[in-house]
Amino acid sequence: MPKITELGYLGVYISDPKAWKEYATEVVGFEWLDDGEGDRFYLRMDEWHHRIALHVNGKDDLAYLGLRVAGQDELKEMEDHLRSMEVPHRVCSEKECEERHVLGLIKLEDPSGNPLELFHGPHLEPAMPFYPGRRMFGRFYTGAGGIGHTIIRSDNVDASQQFYSRVLGMRGTVEYKLSVPGHGKVTPYFMHCNERDHSIAFGLGPMEKRINHLMIESNDLDDVGYTYDIVKQRNIPIAITLGKHTNDRMLSFYMVNPSGWLLEYGSGARPSTHQTEYYTKDIWGHEFQMPATMGMADRGRL
Ligand SMILES: [Fe+2]
The missing domain is CATH 3.10.180.10 (2,3-Dihydroxybiphenyl 1,2-Dioxygenase, domain 1)
Known part of the structure; x- marks a missing residue:
């Protein structure tokens, strides 16, 4: 296949x-x-x-x-x-x-x-080396893991899981069983296809936009802190504070971009275990700050 x-x-x-x-x-x-x-x-x-x-x-x-x-x-x-x-x-x-x-x-x-x-x-342009828009300690980590990962809208999680696994050959299922005050259990699905824990995820409940967030990763942890400082100085809304995920062990935070969905900026993820596992909470941090912009979503989920 x-x-x-x-x-x-x-x-x-x-x-x-x-x-x-x-x-x-x-x-x-x-x-x-x-x-x-x-x-x-x-x-x-x-x-x-x-x-x-x-x-x-x-x-x-x-x-x-x-x-x-x-x-x-x-x-x-x-x-x-x-x-x-x-x-x-x-x-x-x-x-x-x-x-x-x-x-x-x-x-x-x-x-x-x-x-x-x-x-x-x-189309690759190795003769035009990446030139970051502002100072960075490291570089964006892409390589065999691709651009990063994204959480998208799903109107039927079973149909989505079947599609991404049986049609596109990815593997994945529920990785979190979260208890969210006021919203009960939230059980997002995470699909993987390479060394990243997941490349596409879904199952956050009703969303108005097609996308909840895109995660990009730096290979230097200091870029996460440096970016966090810039975001705070510019009063850009932070949707989820600094914290560490249990599934990909990413140290990250989530901010709102000019289109109203979220960008997760992280570093230090572990490689995929290539087997299914699930978790009930993150390791530390990742406090939800802005229900209205969670994109989990525009309706205030999570
Ligand atoms: Fe993420």
Whole structure:
């Protein structure tokens, strides 16, 4: 069965490019790239042409997730597999591949209508080394683990789990059984495909946006503290304070980005155990500060 190897890129819709440029470069440390297309900008984290595409269209939500397969043969295997599983999909034209800076591309949706893009052959620019938007102690950790992880909306967690495991070859299930005051039990699902504990997660309950958060990781813990200071100095809302997760052992915090969903900034995650486990709470910290912006969500969950 063909397998996803990483969450390779994200496309997001934004309404305020000026706010995003300031936030992305001065707060987070992304490199801002403008290829002169007019309707989009790119954020770089490593030697890839980009990891995040910002599409300016007045919305503020996830546009698509880019899921990588190893190569041309694997993408063809995935196409055959989608057809045999009767999953609607579309093999994209050369022009569409060029638009995404990949060699091959298949577009489809998950059971909750989240747009997915299966691709191989991303455009890398090793001759244009990553140049962070502001000082960093280390570098963004991507590599074999991909961009990081994301929590997305699911309208039916069983259908989502079946889709991501049986159709896309990822593994995962419930990893937390959380008791949340006023909301009862919350049991999010975490799906993994590489050395990261998870690349895609879902199951936080009703969400208005398609995305709850994107996690990015630095290879230097001091970048987490440095970013935390910048966020506090600029009065950017912190949704979850510094803390350490039990599942990926990430030391991180969550802040609100200019589109109203969350960015988790972390460091020090452990590699995946490659087996299922579950937990009932985090190791320390991670206090919820802002129910209204948790995206878990726009309705005040968690
Ligand atoms: Fe996370």
